[in-house]
Amino acid sequence: MAQKNGEALTDLMQSERFLHRFERIFSVAVPVLAVIAGLLTAGVLIAIVGASPLEAYKALFQGAFGSPYETATSLNRAIPLILAGLGVTVAFRCGLWNIGGEGQIYIGGMFASAVGIYLVGLPLWIHLPLALLGGFVGGALYGGFAGYLKAKHGINEIITTIMMNYIAIYLVGIMVKGPMQEPPGYFPQSPQIQPGAILPIIWEETRLHGGLILALALALLFYVVLWKTPFGYEIRTIGSNIGAARHAGMKVARVQITAMLISGGLAGLAGASEILGAQYRLRDFFLPNYGYDSIAVALLGQLNPIGVVISGILFGALRAGAGTMQRTIMLPSSMVFVVQGTVILFVVGTAILANLPKYLAKRREAAHGN
Amino acid sequence: MGIEVFLGLFTVEFFYATIRMASPIALAALGEVYVEKAGILNLGIEATMLMGAFFGVLGSALSGSAFVGVLTAMAAGMLTGLLFGFLVITMRANQIVTGAALNIAALGMTSFLSRIIFGVRLLPVQVQGIKPLPIPFLKDIPGLGKILFEQTPLVYFTYFMVIVMTYALYRTTWGLKIRSVGEHPRAAETLGISVIRWRYGCVLLGGALGGIAGSILSLAQLSTFVDNMIAGRGFIALAAVIFGRWNPLGAAAAALVFGAADAMQMRVQAFSLNLPSDFLLMLPYLITLIGVIIFRGRAAAPVALTKPYEKEATA
Numbered sequence: 001m002a003q004k005n006g007e008a009l010t011d012l013m014q015s016e017r018f019l020h021r022f023e024r025i026f027s028v029a030v031p032v033l034a035v036i037a038g039l040l041t042a043g044v045l046i047a048i049v050g051a052s053p054l055e056a057y058k059a060l061f062q063g064a065f066g067s068p069y070e071t072a073t074s075l076n077r078a079i080p081l082i083l084a085g086l087g088v089t090v091a092f093r094c095g096l097w098n099i100g101g102e103g104q105i106y107i108g109g110m111f112a113s114a115v116g117i118y119l120v121g122l123p124l125w126i127h128l129p130l131a132l133l134g135g136f137v138g139g140a141l142y143g144g145f146a147g148y149l150k151a152k153h154g155i156n157e158i159i160t161t162i163m164m165n166y167i168a169i170y171l172v173g174i175m176v177k178g179p180m181q182e183p184p185g186y187f188p189q190s191p192q193i194q195p196g197a198i199l200p201i202i203w204e205e206t207r208l209h210g211g212l213i214l215a216l217a218l219a220l221l222f223y224v225v226l227w228k229t230p231f232g233y234e235i236r237t238i239g240s241n242i243g244a245a246r247h248a249g250m251k252v253a254r255v256q257i258t259a260m261l262i263s264g265g266l267a268g269l270a271g272a273s274e275i276l277g278a279q280y281r282l283r284d285f286f287l288p289n290y291g292y293d294s295i296a297v298a299l300l301g302q303l304n305p306i307g308v309v310i311s312g313i314l315f316g317a318l319r320a321g322a323g324t325m326q327r328t329i330m331l332p333s334s335m336v337f338v339v340q341g342t343v344i345l346f347v348v349g350t351a352i353l354a355n356l357p358k359y360l361a362k363r364r365e366a367a368h369g370n
Numbered sequence: 371m372g373i374e375v376f377l378g379l380f381t382v383e384f385f386y387a388t389i390r391m392a393s394p395i396a397l398a399a400l401g402e403v404y405v406e407k408a409g410i411l412n413l414g415i416e417a418t419m420l421m422g423a424f425f426g427v428l429g430s431a432l433s434g435s436a437f438v439g440v441l442t443a444m445a446a447g448m449l450t451g452l453l454f455g456f457l458v459i460t461m462r463a464n465q466i467v468t469g470a471a472l473n474i475a476a477l478g479m480t481s482f483l484s485r486i487i488f489g490v491r492l493l494p495v496q497v498q499g500i501k502p503l504p505i506p507f508l509k510d511i512p513g514l515g516k517i518l519f520e521q522t523p524l525v526y527f528t529y530f531m532v533i534v535m536t537y538a539l540y541r542t543t544w545g546l547k548i549r550s551v552g553e554h555p556r557a558a559e560t561l562g563i564s565v566i567r568w569r570y571g572c573v574l575l576g577g578a579l580g581g582i583a584g585s586i587l588s589l590a591q592l593s594t595f596v597d598n599m600i601a602g603r604g605f606i607a608l609a610a611v612i613f614g615r616w617n618p619l620g621a622a623a624a625a626l627v628f629g630a631a632d633a634m635q636m637r638v639q640a641f642s643l644n645l646p647s648d649f650l651l652m653l654p655y656l657i658t659l660i661g662v663i664i665f666r667g668r669a670a671a672p673v674a675l676t677k678p679y680e681k682e683a684t685a
Binding site: 042045049097099149153154155156158159160162163164165166167170171173174177178289292293295296299332334335336337338339340341342344345348349350351352 | 411413453457461462463464466467468470471472473474475476477478479481482483485486487489597602605608609612646648649651652654655656658659662663666671676
């Protein structure tokens with residue numbers, strides 16, 4: 001009797017409709033549970049050091065959304081995370097482990113700064129797009145190089161992109177202490193960009209800049225390209241089954257390189273929008289860890305543009321709110337990294353459960369075979 | 371920069387500093403060689419070392435003994451390795467993402483705890499560090515003695531591990547088993563080698579060595595903890611594994627080269643030479659990138675690297 005019940009259950013689990021629904025629920029439930037797990041873990045840490053987790057999260061929320069100014073700051077932090085998160089998504093969707101968001105952000109920021117500083121006398125409608133394009137091109141070339149090495153020479157992109165992260169960070173260091181340094185040369189930073197290259201503020205009395213519109217527009221475009229065009233289909237096919245893609249005659253190497261160009265370009269735009277919209281000059285370490293965070297954003301967003309926007313805003317709010325929390329109740333802002341790290345560990349750690357229905361079905365078949 | 375000034379950099383102090391800076395990288399890289407030989411890519415070495423650096427200082431502060439500090443660091447590293455192993459071996463989570471996430475979490479946790487514990491002076495900032503221990507007779511070898519044998523005990527431990535781990539990997543059945551697990555797990559399993567168990571073993575070993583490596587940076591070099599003090603050395607260790615072609619001896623040699631770049635960077639700063647220190651900081655990564663491009667096609671990485679292992683449901 002018990003065995004019969006078990007069979008009925010696995011029958012249900014095998015049905016197409018159930019599988020589909022299971023996947024849908026799973027893709028929403030996991031990120032939500034992951035965020036809860038992240039907040040709980042950091043909460044335990046806060047309690048261990050003798051502070052009140054509730055106080056802390058209240059201060060964090062106040063700091064993130066307590067006033068229009070703070071909401072705008074959260075959104076400003078979210079802009080590079082969304083852009084670079086989309087970049088990570090396109091690479092991962094194509095089966096490429098682009099860990100190089102960090103470096104591509106720095107190169108993008110450097111290119112955008114160069115265009116923004118050294119081209120003079122251009123009107124906004126020419127200068128700003130040129131500077132953004134500069135950022136995109138810089139990041140795209142940097143990411144594309146790793147893509148080329150992978151697709152044409154089989155060199156592991158994980159290794160090359162990690163090495164290139166540090167090369168880019170220190171290259172920016174060399175530039176802002178050397179060729180691009182602001183005269184007379186006291187500080188490790190470049191001169192300010194020209195007024196014509198500045199991304200305008202879009203919310204009065206706050207610092208929210210136009211990068212948000214760019215990020216949301218690109219998320220929409222991203223969705224259309226990835227799910228409604230043959231090129232997007234090729235990217236996803238190569239990512240899920242490279243053998244089948246080759247068999248179907250897809251030009252795998254070309255698509256892989258293009259995916260890495262776009263991936264790096266989006267990360268480059270993240271760096272560019274930060275310089276042109278928020279910082280107005282190039283500095284050492286101007287967006288620390290955002291490249292790695294964007295991996296977290298992409299995965300928490302389930303490699304889906306809407307999810308990336310939501311998780312980008314969440315992580316942006318965490319970053320912005322943590323600063324306030326540190327000032328008001330003296331809890332170190334580094335706590336948000338604990339939340340972020342745990343969230344991702346939860347997402348990747350539970351990924352295996354998505355296969356549960358299929359696994360049970362397979363076991364049942366095996367049992368019948370005996 | 372004149373040639374005399376350049377040659378003037380290569381003093382006994384420079385080579386001494388090279389060995390000192392190379393030892394944490396070498397130790398972490400040795401552990402990672404075993405982890406990767408067993409088929410697992412751990413991008414979380416940075417996290418392991420950071421945990422070791424922090425808990426090493428905490429252990430030393432609480433006990434008053436640097437040795438206890440190193441043991442605490444080792445335990446912290448093994449726990450980090452165990453968490454990593456549970457996620458990537460048992461839960462078959464993606465190794466790359468898991469490692470990257472561990473780095474974020476460890477950075478947050480150690481900075482948070484150190485700010486609370488040492489920042490508000492619950493414990494002294496400076497703790498009992500590890501002091502150099504010159505070895506009698508050996509230290510009197512002209513030239514080399516001062517460079518090699520007036521170091522801290524952890525550096526001698528590194529020498530020892532380079533020899534033992536190279537020998538074990540190529541000359542013992544344990545080493546053979548580890549390599550088979552990383553090259554052809556399915557075949558290894560049919561020969562009765564437990565893939566899961568050996569992978570856990572290697573991850574724990576890597577964690578222990580990574581933790582000790584972290585404590586070298588905190589206990590033997592600064593005697594205190596600083597936020598994000600590993601500063602990319604975990605990734606340099608990873609680079610050393612790749613540049614050393616997945617061979618323990620090769621990884622140690624690469625660590626020596628990268629240690630020299632580190633030592634050079636400090637001397638260039640001290641001498642305020644006209645060479646950007648950022649360039650020297652970049653060198654290990656640049657050398658490795660050029661290395662993997664030049665040596666492309668000559669595959670040396672274990673075949674099953676990054677591939678999770680799943681026991682077949684029915685044999």
